[in-house]
Amino acid sequence: MDGGIIMYGRKELEERLEERGIKATAIRILVLREMLSMDQHQAFTLLDLENRLDTVDKSTLFRTLTLFHDHLLIHSIDDGSGSVKYSLCRRGCDCRGKAFHVHFSCTKCNRTFCFEKIAIPEIELPTGFLYENVNFVFKGLCRDCSSSGK
DSSP: OBTTBOOOOHHHHHHHHHHTTOOOOHHHHHHHHHHHHSOTTBOBOHHHHHHHOTTSOHHHHHHHHHHHHHTTSEEEEOOSSSSOEEEEOOTTOOSSGGGOEEEEEETTTOOEEEEEEEEOOOOOOOTTOOOSOOOOEEEEOOHHHHHHTO
16 A cells, blocks of 8 residues: 555456456556546546546547446446546446446535445336436535535
8 A cells, every 4th residue: 555545456457457348458557547546436537537647648548438438347427517527336336227326516626426335216217218327416515515614
């Protein structure tokens, strides 16, 4: 551990990618390592990754995020901010069905958090309707903003 951040070895990162059917390349390993170094309960944007990985061009990051999303390594969140946010999925999670969870968007600091332990209630849709995704976002003040009187 380094300052509270878990350091991941290349082999472990490769295994995590391969679990999702993603070929491990140097860029994909770099991006995954950076995602794992972020707060796992807070969502991030493409811009957040660009700022942290300033040597990697935006189109490469976007293609990598798209690949990770298509292979269910990350999930996307539409929190109403106009900017798509992403969060790394837990190992073994497939981000579908019963794995859908609630998100919280802070109206003060604009951070978005995953509340993985709060499942979205199962809703019966009318016959013939099948949902592919669910977006359940609470809006308000996060713990930091509500307690600091910002």
